[in-house]
Amino acid sequence: MQLLPVLKHGGMLIPINLGHPAASQAEAFGVIIGGKQVHANAGQLVEIGRLIDTGQVRVAIDTIVPLPKAYQAHERGEAGHLRGKIVLRVVE
Numbered sequence: 001m002q003l004l005p006v007l008k009h010g011g012m013l014i015p016i017n018l019g020h021p022a023a024s025q026a027e028a029f030g031v032i033i034g035g036k037q038v039h040a041n042a043g044q045l046v047e048i049g050r051l052i053d054t055g056q057v058r059v060a061i062d063t064i065v066p067l068p069k070a071y072q073a074h075e076r077g078e079a080g081h082l083r084g085k086i087v088l089r090v091v092e
Contacts, residue, residue: 004029060084066092 009030062084
């Protein structure tokens, strides 16, 4: 895995859909491979929605793509240099 050599010795890699390198491979670089699981909290989601609705929190949007063209969103993400989030529009 290309990421391991650039991590600080004793650092932690938390892969998200990047695959998991072998533990021995990570150990050779002195890196820990860990995982985090996030659970939705209805109260927090409501509060985040309120903050966005009132303009107290702004979400930067790079691109909006209709769901049938989701492949374009994927290509845009892989191209890099995003200036915000990529949004898939589910309903036209």
